Amino acid sequence: MVQFRLPMLPHPDEVEWSSIVNGVVTSLSVDSNSILLDVLRDQVGSLGTKRGCDMGTCGCCSVLVDGEPRLSCLTLAIEVEGSSITTVEGLSDGHHLSPIQQTFREFGGSQCGFCTPGFLVVISALLSENQRPTDEEIKSAIEGNLCRCTGFQQIVDSVREASEILVSGISIEDSTLPKSDPHPKYMEDA
Ligand code: FES
Ligand code: FES
Known part of the structure; x- marks a missing residue:
């Protein structure tokens, strides 16, 4: 009797990936089929980039690639290798909100x-x-x-x-100025 077997999917190659993420040169080994959303969340640690629908309909996963909005759930990481990527974490200026x-x-x-x-x-x-x-x-x-x-x-x-x-050029308030640490380690930081 002839037996049919489904072939296993080949494991994707690992490739070196390097881009500038929120102003920081970031070099990683990624699977060649990794989507940008997974690389940002799971490897870079940009948890502000949200996974909503995972199919291009909600916009939660949007990031900027060279200043242009892209859906990271529909973008292969290797497509944007070498780009400048900005996530929500990169919008503020230090402690100052945009x-x-x-x-x-x-x-x-x-x-x-x-x-x-x-x-x-x-x-x-x-x-x-x-x-x-x-x-x-x-x-x-x-x-x-x-x-x-x-x-x-x-x-x-x-x-x-x-x-x-x-x-x-006038900010609505000054409340985005850095505040004292609410959990100071030392009394002089209070
Ligand atoms: S997660 Fe919904 S568009 Fe990407
Ligand atoms: S889905 Fe809750 S603030 Fe937009």
Whole structure:
């Protein structure tokens, strides 16, 4: 009797991968079929990059590749080898939140927060190209991102306010200045 056997899938090759992630040169061995989302979360440790649908429909996994938004769940890591990759962790300036991070906090752009990294990354790309987007341009920029909490209006409001900060150069508040460590090791740090 003839026996049929399903061939085992070959194990992918390991390849050397090097890119600049949030300004840091990052070199790793990755599977040749690894998606960027897995490399960022599991190997780089960028847990701000969220896995939502894993099929290109929610926008949670958005990152910037050379300044352009990309869905990391649909991008092979080797496709973007050598690029400059920015995740949500790379948007702030040290302890100082970027304008869109400030306004998301102030205007309710984030509630449960799961979708937030994807929105922040995509909106950062919009504002770096166009500091005065119209509502239509804002909606068009975020049309690939889904949020189940906010109803979207607070997100649009947050983008408008971030635009005001960028154009006027005036921050809405000083509360993003570094704060004293709430859990100081030494009394002089308190
Ligand atoms: S996880 Fe990538 S689009 Fe949903
Ligand atoms: S804030 Fe909860 S899904 Fe967007």
